[in-house]
Amino acid sequence: MRLSPFVFLLVSAPAFAAHKFEDLAISPRGEAVAAVEAEDAVGAHGTIVLRRVSDGRQLRTIDPCAGCEYSDPVFAADGRLAFLSRDRAAGIVSLNLADS
Numbered sequence: 392m393r394l395s396p397f398v399f400l401l402v403s404a405p406a407f408a409a410h411k412f413e414d415l416a417i418s419p420r421g422e423a424v425a426a427v428e429a430e431d432a433v434g435a436h437g438t439i440v441l442r443r444v445s446d447g448r449q450l451r452t453i454d455p456c457a458g459c460e461y462s463d464p465v466f467a468a469d470g471r472l473a474f475l476s477r478d479r480a481a482g483i484v485s486l487n488l489a490d491s
Contacts, residue, residue, distance in 0.1 A: 413437070416464045416472070423450060423491060425464040425472055439464055439474055441491055453489050466491065 409431035416425045424444055429437035439453035439461050453461075459476040466472055472491045477484045 411435075411437070414462055414464055416466055417444070418466045418470060418491065419468055420470075425466065425474075425491070427461045427464065437461055439472070439489075441472070451491070455487065 411427075411429050411431045413427045413429075418424070422444055423441050425439055425441050427437045428440045429435040436454075436457065437460065440449060441451040441453070442449055453472070453474075456476050456478060458480055459478045462475050462477070464472055464474040467488075470491050472489045474487050474489075475484055476487055
């Protein structure tokens with residue numbers, strides 16, 4: 392039996408996880424960006440990650456609730472970061488404020 396090259400590619404292709412970036416926000420002075428980041432896998436826990444715009448270096452990770460989902464990060468004029476956390480188990484959505 393002869394296998395087609397397509398079948399060979401499907402069998403030999405390495406599996407990899409993609410990294411998701413959601414809900415992007417840019418700081419007032421444009422030096423940092425915040426996003427909800429997670430591995431693209433079922434049930435992956437996302438965190439709020441602050442990165443430097445100039446080189447993408449991670450500055451800080453914000454994850455105050457291990458069981459929460461995060462959304463809608465937005466920078467205040469003074470540079471602080473506001474975002475929502477949703478704890479589905481407890482049925483609670485909270486507004487959080489963090490120094491950036």
